[in-house]
Structure formats: structure tokens, C-alpha cells
Amino acid sequence: xxxxxxxxxxxxxxxxxxxxxxxxxxxxxxxxxxxxxxxxxxxxxxxxxxxxxxxxxxxxxxxxxxxxxxxxxxxxxxxxxxxxxxxxxxxxxxxxxxxxxxxxxxxxxxxxxxxxxxxxxxxxxxxxxxxxxxxxxxxxxxxxxxxxxxxxxxxxxxxxxxxxxxxxxxxxxxxxxxxxxxxxxxxxxxxxxxxxxxxxxxxxxxxxxxxxxxxxxxxxxxxxxxxxxxxxxxxxxxxxxxxxxxxxxxxxxxxxxxxxxxxxxxxxxxxxxxxxxxxxxxxxxxxxxxxxxxxxxxxxxxxxxxxxxxxxxxxxxxxxxxxxxxxxxxxxxxxxxxxxxxxxxx
Ligand SMILES: *Cc1c(COP(=O)(O)O)cnc(C)c1O
Numbered sequence: 001x002x003x004x005x006x007x008x009x010x011x012x013x014x015x016x017x018x019x020x021x022x023x024x025x026x027x028x029x030x031x032x033x034x035x036x037x038x039x040x041x042x043x044x045x046x047x048x049x050x051x052x053x054x055x056x057x058x059x060x061x062x063x064x065x066x067x068x069x070x071x072x073x074x075x076x077x078x079x080x081x082x083x084x085x086x087x088x089x090x091x092x093x094x095x096x097x098x099x100x101x102x103x104x105x106x107x108x109x110x111x112x113x114x115x116x117x118x119x120x121x122x123x124x125x126x127x128x129x130x131x132x133x134x135x136x137x138x139x140x141x142x143x144x145x146x147x148x149x150x151x152x153x154x155x156x157x158x159x160x161x162x163x164x165x166x167x168x169x170x171x172x173x174x175x176x177x178x179x180x181x182x183x184x185x186x187x188x189x190x191x192x193x194x195x196x197x198x199x200x201x202x203x204x205x206x207x208x209x210x211x212x213x214x215x216x217x218x219x220x221x222x223x224x225x226x227x228x229x230x231x232x233x234x235x236x237x238x239x240x241x242x243x244x245x246x247x248x249x250x251x252x253x254x255x256x257x258x259x260x261x262x263x264x265x266x267x268x269x270x271x272x273x274x275x276x277x278x279x280x281x282x283x284x285x286x287x288x289x290x291x292x293x294x295x296x297x298x299x300x301x302x303x304x305x306x307x308x309x310x311x312x313x314x315x316x317x318x319x320x321x322x323x324x325x326x327x328x329x330x331x332x333x334x335x336x337x338x339x340x341x342x343x344x345x346x
Pocket of ligand 1: 075079147176178202203204205211215
């Protein structure tokens with residue numbers, strides 16, 4: 001099915017004239033800047049940041065092997081999620097599809113934007129239910145939200161199924177790859193050329209260890225990025241975030257070492273969980289957490305809280321009954337949580 005961006009954009013966005021900031025109207029280098037009503041005295045932060053984050057994007061483009069014009073940065077992935085709703089979904093009319101159990105922000109952002117989110121649950125082994133998904137699509141369906149590796153289940157969605165969704169849907173397909181750096185799968189960024197309706201999302205919050213920084217990435221065609229750039233607040237990525245991220249992108253070795261440790265700990269944590277009698281199932285994980293089905297999960301969760309150890313109780317989530325989601329911590333932290341669960345259940 002052929003994808004036509006103009007056909008699926010909201011009317012008001014199609015005709016939107018973006019705010020033109022001082023830094024839009026003059027982009028060169030000058031000696032004297034008297035155009036943005038900034039304070040002239042140097043505080044280190046008295047100037048507005050680059051609205052398009054050119055230096056930072058050049059570094060990200062190099063790392064991800066993607067052209068700079070195909071990147072949008074947001075104040076966390078959560079901002080990119082919201083931008084996508086505002087670009088494509090007419091409130092009160094258009095719909096999106098989400099595949100629970102999955103990341104909660106897609107539904108919340110849909111609700112905030114007054115957009116109907118239709119749920120097509122994953123299969124019991126947490127894969128895409130393709131027939132049900134095709135069935136759920138109607139003329140008002142604009143966006144399908146996929147998360148791979150998925151949160152909270154930890155699995156990578158079958159790439160063939162994702163490809164089939166991309167090919168059969170004439171709206172936009174998001175592949176949220178927040179956990180891609182913990183998996184051995186290839187990023188969908190490498191397939192942008194083949195799928196004009198694909199938006200890939202990644203984040204600095206997980207593998208990069210920068211959740212406090214708030215920096216999310218979107219990768220898509222130049223045309224889609226141009227639209228999202230028009231909608232975003234002009235200075236959405238502050239100077240400190242741009243500078244700090246540029247600096248940290250130079251420390252790839254340190255990041256990779258941390259990921260290696262987390263991956264080794266993931267194996268150890270899974271092994272240790274296997275030895276606990278009331279553990280029913282350890283779901284395979286391509287992420288920095290493990291979903292585990294365990295007898296009386298809510299009770300164990302509460303007892304862990306009493307011991308000052310907090311995991312995520314997913315028991316009330318459909319298909320995750322009696323499941324806890326445990327983030328991979330340091331070796332010491334993982335030993336503590338295992339010892340605590342053993343004590344609680346013995
Ligand atoms: C953690 C997470 C994110 C990250 O969101 P940020 O706003 O970038 O911190 C995005 N998507 C999923 C599925 C996540 O689990």
C-alpha cells in the first residue's frame with residue numbers, strides 16, 4: 001500500500017506556519033547578537049540553544065549511520081510520542097492502535113490528545129496478532145505503536161511481522177527501540193529507506209544511563225522530520241542537555257562496558273530466579289529487565305517494599321498476571337533482590 005504523507009497529516013498541521021525564532025532567521029556566525037532579546041552578560045547560558053541541535057545531531061548521525069535530516073530530538077521520548085499524536089491524529093476523530101501489554105505512555109498520550117487508542121493485545125507469547133491487527137484498522141487509523149524490545153515483556157517482536165505491518169498499513173508505524181542497545185537485533189533505522197511510513201524511536205534514558213537528562217530520538221524520512229520540527233517547541237532541547245550529550249557521545253567505550261556488565265548480570269539474575277521454587281516462568285529478555293511470573297506476586301512485591309527493594313508489579317496487567325518486572329541492577333543489588341525473594345518465599 002503506498003504511503004502519502006499529505007493524506008494522513010492533520011489539516012491544521014499541513015497548513016501550519018511554524019514559529020520563526022531569531023535563531024531561525026539568522027543562522028550564521030556573527031560578532032554581535034542583538035536579535036533575540038537575550039541578556040548580553042555571560043552566564044554560560046544567556047544565549048538561546050540551537051533550535052535544531054546541529055552539533056549534537058551530527059554526532060548522533062555519525063553513531064547511528066543515518067543522515068542528520070532524519071533525526072528529531074525530544075525532551076525524552078515522551079515528547080516525540082506527543083509530537084506524533086499532534087502531527088497525525090485529529091482529536092475526537094482519528095484513532096491509533098496499541099498492542100498491550102506495552103509501554104503506558106502511548107495510551108496516556110492518546111488520552112491527553114483526545115485520540116482513541118484501540119487495543120489489539122499481543123499473543124500469549126507476546127508477538128503481534130496480525131489478523132486481529134489488520135481487522136482493527138479502519139479509515140481513521142493513523143498510527144500503530146510497536147515497541148521492540150517490548151516493555152514490560154522484554155522480547156523483540158518478530159521482524160517479519162513488523163515488516164508486514166509496515167507494508168500493509170497506509171498510516172505511520174512507530175517502532176519504539178528504547179531497549180535496542182541491550183538486544184542483539186538490528187535497528188529498524190537501517191530500513192528507513194524502504195519504509196516511508198516508519199518512525200523509529202530511541203532514547204538516552206536506558207543504555208546511555210542518562211534518564212535524568214531527558215533526551216529522546218526519533219528517526220524517519222526527511223518529510224516526516226520536517227513536519228515534526230514545525231510542531232515542536234522551538235527550543236525544546238536546552239543547552240546543558242545538548243552540551244552534556246555531545247560530551248558523553250565521545251565516551252562510547254564506557255557505555256559499551258556498562259552494557260556488557262548489564263547483559264552478564266541479566267544472565268546471572270535469570271539463573272538465580274530459576275532456582276527459586278515459586279518462580280513459574282522467566283520470560284526471555286532482550287532488555288535491561290526481566291519479566292518473571294511468580295506465585296503470589298503482589299504479596300512478594302509488598303514484602304520487597306518492606307525490605308526497601310522496589311521492583312515493578314505488573315500483576316494487574318493483562319497477560320502479565322502474577323508478573324514482576326525486575327530491572328537489572330548492579331551485581332550487589334541483584335544479589336540483594338534474589339536473597340530477599342528467597343527469604344520471603346521460604
Ligand atoms: C523507558 C522507555 C522510554 C524512554 O522514555 P524517555 O522519555 O526517553 O525517558 C521510551 N519507550 C519505552 C518503551 C520505554 O520503556
